[in-house]
Amino acid sequence: MSVSVFEHPWLGGLFGDPAMAEILSAERTLSHMLAFEAAWSRACGSAGLFDPQKAEAAARAIEGARIDLGDLAEGTGRDGLPVPQLVAQLKTLADPAAVHRGATSQDVLDTATVLALREASDLIAQRLDELSEVLDDLDARFGSTPLMGRTRMQAATEITVHDRLATWREPLTTHRARLAEIRPRVELVQVGGASGDRKALGDQADAVVGGVAKALGLAPTARSWHAMRDGIVEYASWLSLVSGTMGKLGQDIALMAQQGIGEIAVTGTGSSSAMPHKQNPVKAELLVTLARFNAVQVGAMHHALIHEQERSGSGWALEWMVLPQMLMTTGRATSAAIELCQSIETMGSPGLR
Numbered sequence: 001m002s003v004s005v006f007e008h009p010w011l012g013g014l015f016g017d018p019a020m021a022e023i024l025s026a027e028r029t030l031s032h033m034l035a036f037e038a039a040w041s042r043a044c045g046s047a048g049l050f051d052p053q054k055a056e057a058a059a060r061a062i063e064g065a066r067i068d069l070g071d072l073a074e075g076t077g078r079d080g081l082p083v084p085q086l087v088a089q090l091k092t093l094a095d096p097a098a099v100h101r102g103a104t105s106q107d108v109l110d111t112a113t114v115l116a117l118r119e120a121s122d123l124i125a126q127r128l129d130e131l132s133e134v135l136d137d138l139d140a141r142f143g144s145t146p147l148m149g150r151t152r153m154q155a156a157t158e159i160t161v162h163d164r165l166a167t168w169r170e171p172l173t174t175h176r177a178r179l180a181e182i183r184p185r186v187e188l189v190q191v192g193g194a195s196g197d198r199k200a201l202g203d204q205a206d207a208v209v210g211g212v213a214k215a216l217g218l219a220p221t222a223r224s225w226h227a228m229r230d231g232i233v234e235y236a237s238w239l240s241l242v243s244g245t246m247g248k249l250g251q252d253i254a255l256m257a258q259q260g261i262g263e264i265a266v267t268g269t270g271s272s273s274a275m276p277h278k279q280n281p282v283k284a285e286l287l288v289t290l291a292r293f294n295a296v297q298v299g300a301m302h303h304a305l306i307h308e309q310e311r312s313g314s315g316w317a318l319e320w321m322v323l324p325q326m327l328m329t330t331g332r333a334t335s336a337a338i339e340l341c342q343s344i345e346t347m348g349s350p351g352l353r
Contacts, residue, residue: 006328014286020331023119024324030067032112035216037090038062040103043211047204050098058094065093083108102193102200106226110190114218118187120327125179127334128172134341135169145348161347171245178238185231189213192224196310227307236301236323239330240294246333247291254284265345283340290333297326
C-alpha cells in the first residue's frame, strides 16, 4: 500500500484533492521559501544591514534561482531540514553577504507554512460558500417536504427537509466566522533569529520584520512565535471542526439512503462487484471517514504544541507530518460534500409525502 492515500494511483481517485495538493506541493513550498529569502535580502538592504545594491541583486538572483531538489533532499537527511543546503545553493548565485544573514531555517520554513495556510484558507472558504449555495438550492427544492425526525436513530416526530438541512448549513456560517477570527493569529511572518530575540538585527529589527511582512502580504509580529504554536494548532482544530461538519452531513445521508428508509435519492452512487442491486453511498461514507481521521490527527497537533525552550526539533517535525494531512483531509471533505449534495435528486420520507 502506498504511504499516502491522497496521492495513491487509484485510492487517490477517492481521497485526492488536486487543488489542495498543488498548494502543498514541494514546488509551491519552495517558491514560498525563495520568496522569504528574496524579501529578507531586500528588507535588510533597505534597513542598511546589507549593501543595498548587493541586496537587490541577491533578491533578483533568488527569485530566478533553479534549485537542485536532490541536493536539498540530501541536505535534509543530514541537517534535519532543507534550508542550510538551500542557502548554500543561493550563495553561489549572489554575494553571500547579502543572502540569509541574520535569518534562521525556522524563519524560512514557518513563513512558508503560513503562506501555504493562507492559500488553503482561501480554498476552503470558497468551498464552504459553494456548499452553502448548494444547500440553499436543496432547501428551495425540497425544504417544505415532510421528513421523519429521528432521535437516537429512532423515529421521533415529523419535521421537514428544511430542518435537516439547517443542521448541515448553519455550521458553515460559523466556520467562516471562526476562520475570519483565526487568520490574523496565523498569517504572521516568522522572524526570530538564533534564539527568537532578533538580536542579530539590532535596532533595525522592526524595520526588517515590517519589510519582510509587507513584501509577503503577512502581518508583522512584536516577537518571534518559534516556540508559541497555539495559532497553528488552533488552525488545525478548525480544520477538524470543518471536516467534522462534513462528516455529520455524510452520516445523515448514508442513513437516509438505507434500503427500507429511502429518504434520499442520490445519483452516481457506488456499485458492488458481488451484488449488482446495491447502490453504495460512497461519498457519504468518505465524509465520515475523513472526519474521523482529522479528529485523530488534531490530537497529534496538540502534542506538537510542546516546543521546549526557544526552539524545538521534535515538536516542529511532528507538525510537518500531521498538518499537511489535515489540510488534504479537509480539502477533500469540502469538495466531496459539494459533489454529494449536487447529486441529490429527491429528499423526504416516502410515507409522509
